[in-house]
Amino acid sequence: MNWPAAQNxxxxxxxxxxxxxxxxxxxxxxxxxxxxxxxLFGMPVVQILIFGFALTNEVKNARIAILDQxxxxxxxxxxxxxxxxxxxxxxxxxxxxxxxxxxFKRGSIRLAVIFPANFNNELLHQHNAGIQVIADASDxxxxxxxxxxxxxxxQDYLAxxxxxxxxxxxxxxxxxxxxxxxxxxxxxxVPGVMALVLMLVCVMMTAVSIVKEKETGTMExxxxxxxxxxxxxxxxxxxxxxxSLVNVASILLLSVFVLDLPVxxxxxxxxxxxxxxxxxCLTLGIFISVKTSSQQVAMLISLMGMxxxxxxxxxxxxxxxxxxxxxxxxxxxxxxxxxYIIVKAIMIKGSGFNAIWKETLILSGITVFLLIVxxxxxxxxxx
Amino acid sequence: MMEAVVVKDLSKVYDKDKTAVDAVSFSVEQGxxxxxxxxxGAGKTSIFRMLTTLLLPDxxxxxxxxxxxxxxxxxxxxxxxxxxxxxxxxxDLTVEExxxxxxxxxxxxxQENYHLxxxxxxxxxxxxxxxxxxxxxxxxxxxxxxxxxxHKPSVLFLDEPTTGVDPVSRKEFWxxxxxxxxxxxxxxxxxxxxxxxxxxxxxxxIQSGKILSVDSPANIVRSYPEDLYAIKAENMRSLLKALxxxxxxxxxxxxxxxxxxxFKDKHPDLSKIxxxxxxxxxxxxxxxxxxxxxEDSFIKLLKN
Numbered sequence: 001m002n003w004p005a006a007q008n009x010x011x012x013x014x015x016x017x018x019x020x021x022x023x024x025x026x027x028x029x030x031x032x033x034x035x036x037x038x039x040l041f042g043m044p045v046v047q048i049l050i051f052g053f054a055l056t057n058e059v060k061n062a063r064i065a066i067l068d069q070x071x072x073x074x075x076x077x078x079x080x081x082x083x084x085x086x087x088x089x090x091x092x093x094x095x096x097x098x099x100x101x102x103x104f105k106r107g108s109i110r111l112a113v114i115f116p117a118n119f120n121n122e123l124l125h126q127h128n129a130g131i132q133v134i135a136d137a138s139d140x141x142x143x144x145x146x147x148x149x150x151x152x153x154x155q156d157y158l159a160x161x162x163x164x165x166x167x168x169x170x171x172x173x174x175x176x177x178x179x180x181x182x183x184x185x186x187x188x189x190v191p192g193v194m195a196l197v198l199m200l201v202c203v204m205m206t207a208v209s210i211v212k213e214k215e216t217g218t219m220e221x222x223x224x225x226x227x228x229x230x231x232x233x234x235x236x237x238x239x240x241x242x243x244s245l246v247n248v249a250s251i252l253l254l255s256v257f258v259l260d261l262p263v264x265x266x267x268x269x270x271x272x273x274x275x276x277x278x279x280x281c282l283t284l285g286i287f288i289s290v291k292t293s294s295q296q297v298a299m300l301i302s303l304m305g306m307x308x309x310x311x312x313x314x315x316x317x318x319x320x321x322x323x324x325x326x327x328x329x330x331x332x333x334x335x336x337x338x339x340y341i342i343v344k345a346i347m348i349k350g351s352g353f354n355a356i357w358k359e360t361l362i363l364s365g366i367t368v369f370l371l372i373v374x375x376x377x378x379x380x381x382x383x
Numbered sequence: 384m385m386e387a388v389v390v391k392d393l394s395k396v397y398d399k400d401k402t403a404v405d406a407v408s409f410s411v412e413q414g415x416x417x418x419x420x421x422x423x424g425a426g427k428t429s430i431f432r433m434l435t436t437l438l439l440p441d442x443x444x445x446x447x448x449x450x451x452x453x454x455x456x457x458x459x460x461x462x463x464x465x466x467x468x469x470x471x472x473x474x475d476l477t478v479e480e481x482x483x484x485x486x487x488x489x490x491x492x493x494q495e496n497y498h499l500x501x502x503x504x505x506x507x508x509x510x511x512x513x514x515x516x517x518x519x520x521x522x523x524x525x526x527x528x529x530x531x532x533x534h535k536p537s538v539l540f541l542d543e544p545t546t547g548v549d550p551v552s553r554k555e556f557w558x559x560x561x562x563x564x565x566x567x568x569x570x571x572x573x574x575x576x577x578x579x580x581x582x583x584x585x586x587x588x589i590q591s592g593k594i595l596s597v598d599s600p601a602n603i604v605r606s607y608p609e610d611l612y613a614i615k616a617e618n619m620r621s622l623l624k625a626l627x628x629x630x631x632x633x634x635x636x637x638x639x640x641x642x643x644x645x646f647k648d649k650h651p652d653l654s655k656i657x658x659x660x661x662x663x664x665x666x667x668x669x670x671x672x673x674x675x676x677x678e679d680s681f682i683k684l685l686k687n
Contacts, residue, residue, distance in 0.1 A: 014490055021487040025476065032475045217471030221530070224435045226461035227488045380456075382437045 018227055022235035029209070030239065040205070044197045044247045048254045051189040062146055064111040065091045065100055070119035074129075078157055082113065087149050104136055111135045111146045190255045191343035192316030194274070195336040197251065198244055199310045202278055204302035206240050206285030211298040214289075220382065229380045237282045244278045245271070255347075264350030270343065273360065277339040280367040284335075287374035310336040338363045385449055386410045387538050387569035388417070388434060392443030395429045395592075403429040405592040406443060411538075411571055411585070416564055418583030419573040420677070426592040427573040428468055431542045434571070435465045448537050461490070464536030468543045470523050474516030478507055478526055481515050482533065489534035499566065500529045503559055521552025528559065532568075539563065541572040545579065557582050577678040588681050595684040603680045609633060609645040612653075613673035616642070616665050625663040631656070636682060643679060 030036055066082065068075050083090045091109055103109045114132040116122075123129035133150050135143035210233070213219040222232055248271065255261045263270060284306065292298045311317055313331035320331050331337050338359045345351040345359075353360070388411035395404040404426040411417040419427045432438040434447055436456035444451065450458045472481045482504075486493045497504070503525050510518065515526060524544055531539060541560075545553040557579065560570055572583070580586050581600045588595040588603070596603055616622035622642055626635040634645040653670055660668050 018487055018490075021484055025473070025480075025484055028480070029473070029475055216474070217467045217469050218473060220432075220435075220437055220467045221465060221471055221485070222488065223437060224460050224463065224465040225485075225488050225534075226490050381439060382432060 015228070015231065019231060019235055022227075022231070023238050026209070026235060026239040030243065036205070040201060040243060041247070041250070043200065044193070044251050045254065047193050047197060048190070048251055048259070051193055052254075052259050061089050062087060062110045062142075063091055063108060064088050064113065064146070065103055065109045067097070067100060067112060067114040069117045070115040072118075072120035074120035074123050075115040078115070078154065081153050081157055082150065085149065085153060087146075100134075104134075107136070109136070110142065111150065113150060189316065190251065190259070190261055191340050191347060192314065194248065194251050194343055195277070195314055195316065195339050196307070196310055197247055198274070198278055198339075199281055199306055199336055200302075201244050201247060202240055202281030203285040203288065203306045204299060205243075206236055206282050207288040207292070207298040207302050208295050209240075210236050210286065210289035211292055211295050214293055215295055223380065223382070229378065230375070233286055233378065237279075237286065240282060240285075241275070241278055244281075245275065248274045248278075261347075263347050265346035266352065269353060270346045273339070273342045273346065273356070273363075276360065276363055276367065277335065277342075280335045280339075280363060280370065283367060283370040283374055287370060287377070290374055290377050290379070309334050313337055314340045316340055332362075333366070335363060335366050338366075385413065387413045387415075388445070388447050388571060390430075390434070390443070390445045393430065393433060393440050393445050394442035395426070395433060395438065396441045403592050404433070404440075407587075407589070407592070407594050408443075409587050409594060409597045411569055413569050414564060414567045415584040416560055416570045416572060416582070418580055418586040419571070419589055420575075420577065420580045420586050420681070421573075421589035422575055424591075425589045427589060428542055429592075430589075431465075431467075431540050431571070431573065435463060435540055436460055462537050464531035464534065464539040466527050466531040466539075466541045466544055468546070470515075470527060472515050472523075472527055472530060475514055477512050477514050478518070479511040481526060482529055485530040486533045491534045493533065496533055496535045499532050499535055499563070502562060503529050503532075519552075521548050521555070524548055524552065524556060525559075528556070532563070536568065538569045538571065541570065543573050543575065545574060545576065553579070577676065577681065580677040586677070588677075588684060590685060596680070600677055603677060604675045607675040607680050607683060610649070611673050611675050611679060612644045612646070612651075613638070613641040613671055614644060614660075615640060615669040616660075618665065621663070622660070622665045622668070625660055625665050629656070629659060634683070634686070638678070641673075643673065 030040065064082075066079055068079060079090070082088055088111075091103070100109075100112050100114075104112070112132075112134045114134065116130055116132070119129050119131070131154065133147050135147050137143040213222065213232075219232075223229060252263060252267075252270070256263065285302070288298055288301050288305075292301060309330075313320070313327070313334040314336040315331070316336075320328055320337070323331070342356045342359050342363070345356050349355075388409075390410065391408050392406045393404055393408070394402070394406050396402050407426075407430060409417075419430065421427055429438065433440050433452060434445055436452050436459050439453060444453075446452065447459045448462055452459060473484070476484065482493055486495075507522060507526055507529065510522065515523065518526065528541075528544065531541070545556055548556065553576075560572065560582075564570060574580070583600060585597065585599055586603065587597045598606070614622065614626070619637060619640075619642065623635060623637060626632050626642060626644055631646055631648060631651060632644055633647050635642055637643075657668060657670060
C-alpha cells in the first residue's frame with residue numbers, strides 16, 4: 001500500500017479542482033460586469049485609435065504654399081513630389097512674399113517652400129542649390145515635423161538625381177528618420193500604449209479584484225476554508241494573464257491592419273516578452289492589494305503610483321536621455337521602461353532575443369523581486 | 384465530552400490602547416446553541432474573528448474543537464463554518480453558482496451534504512438562477528447559511544445572522560438553527576436582539592469587551608433579585624420623572640410602551656403608588672407585576 005502517494009494525488013486533484021472553479025468564477029465576474037468589460041477590451045482599442053489618429057505628432061494634409069521663383073524643370077519636379085505627398089496640401093495661389101506673409105498671419109498655411117530663381121542652374125552647375133523652407137513655428141512641434149517632411153522629400157529627390165548622374169550633386173547627409181522614414185507616429189506609441197494598457201489592466205484590475213474580496217467580506221470566508229490563501233492569489237492572476245494576452249493580440253492586430261505598422265520581429269518572442277511584463281504587472285497588483293483594504297485606495301494607488309510613472313519614465317512620451325540624472329536613475333526601476341525598449345526593438349527594428357536579453361534579464365529581476373516581496377507580505381489573517 | 388469552544392481570558396487590543404475584547408472567558412458545549420448577546424461595538428465580531436483564526440488574540444487562549452486558534456489554525460479553518468456579519472457572498476453570481484463554488488472550495492459537493500441544507504435550500508430553489516445581490520435580506524441570509532453549512536462543519540459561527548432581516552425570516556432562521564442543533568452541530572451565534580437570547584441554550588451578555596454574565600437564559604432571568612412591575616401612562620416622560628423622584632423606587636426605566644420599576648420594599652403598597660402618581664398628574668396608569676426578561680437582566684447588569 002502506498003498511502004502517502006495516493007493521498008498526495010488526492011490533494012493535488014482537489015487543489016486543481018478548487019483552482020479551476022476559482023478561475024471560472026473570476027471569468028464570470030469579469031464577463032458579467034459590463035463596466036469592467038468595457039475598460040478591459042474597450043480601452044486598448046480606444047487608446048490605439050486616439051493615439052493613432054488624434055494625438056499623433058504626425059501631421060496630415062497641412063496646407064503649405066510654394067513660391068516658385070525659378071519655374072524650371074528641377075523646381076517643377078520637386079513641386080510635383082511635394083504635392084504628391086499625403087502630408088501636404090499645396091496652395092498654388094500665393095504669388096509673392098507679401099501674400100505669403102499674409103497667408104501665414106491668417107493661419108491659412110503652415111509652411112512655405114521658396115525656390116530661388118536659377119534653382120535648376122545652380123543645382124546642375126554648382127552642384128549646390130539653396131531652397132528656403134519657412135514654417136509657422138507658433139506650434140514648434142508641428143513646425144519641426146513639417147520641415148522634416150519637406151527635407152525628407154528633398155533628400156529623396158536628390159538621392160534619385162544622384163543615382164543617374166556621374167558626379168554627385170550634393171553629398172546626402174545621414175538620413176535622420178532611421179526606422180521610420182515616413183515619420184510614422186505609430187511606431188513610437190504602439191509599444192507605449194501596450195505598456196500602458198497592460199499596466200492598467202493587470203495592476204489595477206488585479207489589485208481591485210483582490211481588494212474587492214476583502215471589502216465585501218468574501219475573503220473572510222475564503223480564509224476560513226481549506227482553500228490555500230496563496231491559491232486565492234494565483235487564481236486571481238491567471239484570468240487576468242489570459243485577458244491581457246487577448247489585449248496584446250488586439251493591439252497588435254489594430255496596429256498591423258489599421259495603422260499599417262507591421263511587426264518586424266518574431267511575434268512569438270513579442271508574446272513571450274509580453275507575458276513576462278504581464279507577470280510583473282500582476283505581482284505589482286497583488287502587492288498593492290496586500291497593502292490596501294479599499295477598492296478606491298487600490299485604484300488610486302494603481303493609477304497615481306503606477307500609471308503616472310509609466311507615462312513619465314518609460315520613454316514613451318518624454319525622452320529619458322533629456323532628463324536630469326536623478327530621474328534617469330529612477331526610470332531604471334520602472335518595469336514599463338524595459339518593456340517599452342523590448343517591444344520597440346522587436347516590433348520596429350525586428351531585433352531578435354540576442355539584442356534584448358539584457359532588458360529581459362532586468363525585467364525578470366524586477367519581477368522576481370516583486371513576487372518575493374508580495375508573497376512575504378501576504379497575510380493569512382485579516383490584519 | 385469535549386467542549387466545542389473553550390475561551391480563556393481572551394483579549395484583543397486595537398491601535399495599542401483600544402481594548403475591544405477584555406479577558407473574556409466562556410465555553411460552548413458540543414451540540415448547543417451559544418449566544419453572544421450585546422449591543423453594537425461590544426466586541427462580538429472581534430471574538431468571532433479570533434475564534435475563526437482570522438485575528439490573532441493579544442492575550443489569553445482559545446480552542447475550537449480542541450484545536451488552538453493560533454497554532455492549529457489550519458485544522459480549525461477546514462472544520463468550522465463561518466458566516467460573517469455582513470453579507471459575504473458573490474453578489475454577481477447566482478444562488479446555485481455561489482453554493483457550488485463554496486462546496487468545491489470547502490472540499491465537498493452539494494450532493495454530499497444536501498440533507499443538511501435541504502430545508503433551507505428548498506426555499507431558495509425557485510430563485511436558484513437569480514443573482515445573489517438581487518435576493519431579499521432574509522433570502523440572502525439563508526443562502527449564506529447554506530454556504531456556511533455545505534461542508535458539514537462541527538462548529539458553526541454566525542455573526543449577527545439576523546440583523547436587518549424581517550421578523551418572519553428571523554423566526555424561520557432560528558427554526559433552522561434548532562434543526563442543525565439536532566444534527567449535533569455546535570452553534571455560536573451573536574445578536575443584538577434580546578428576544579433571540581431565549582432561543583439559545585447558553586448566553587453570554589457582553590458589553591464594552593467584557594462579559595457581564597454567562598448562563599442559561601432561564602438562570603439569568605431567575606437570578607434577577609427583585610420583583611418587577613410594569614406601568615403604562617400616556618405621557619412616558621412625566622411618568623419616568625415622577626418614578627425617579629419617588630423614594631420607594633429602586634430602579635425605573637422605559638421598556639417599550641411600559642415603564643419597568645423595581646421597588647425597595649419586597650411587597651410594595653400598589654395603591655399608595657397609584658395615589659402618588661395621580662398627585663403628580665400622571666394619568667391612565669396601569670400598574671401590574673411583570674415577568675423579568677433577559678433585557679431587564681442586561682439593564683440591571685449594566686448598571687452594576
